[in-house]
Amino acid sequence: MINDSNVPNILKQDGVSKFNLDLANQFIVNVPSLIEKYGTETSWAHTLINTESNSATLICQMPGQGNRRHHHPDWNEWWFIIKGQWQWELEGMKKNVSQGDIVFIERNKKHQIIATGNSASIRLAVSRYDVVHVYE
Secondary structure: OEEEEHHHHHHHOOOOOOOEOOOOOOOOHHHHHHHHHHHOOOEEEEEEEOOOEHHHHHHHOOOOOEEOOEEEEOEEEEEEEOOEEEEEEEEEEEEEEEOOEEEEEOOOOOOOEEEEEOHHHHHHHHOOOOOOEOOO
């Protein structure tokens, strides 16, 4: 097993090579403007919130990209689907989600996320920066 809580490393391992983690906690952020700035031709991530109690990061990935199967021993996690389609695997059960859906995963539940469809998918990941990701 591999334990990792280093967000840049996790993003790189999950195929997101372009990310901005340094502009968090702005008074107001316009999400559609950020999406327009980064575009939808390549994967990217932009952290909107990073405090001691939670974080929120926009993540854009291309079809077939996602994260590796993992779980969080000490933290629940949730996502709001901004654009596109995703397949969530939770403890071996697969569910398709799309724009407007919210996905909640309890701590210790193994999960994996994969972008599906024909274009980029964007999700708002809400968790905490120091949350341990345990990979098999």
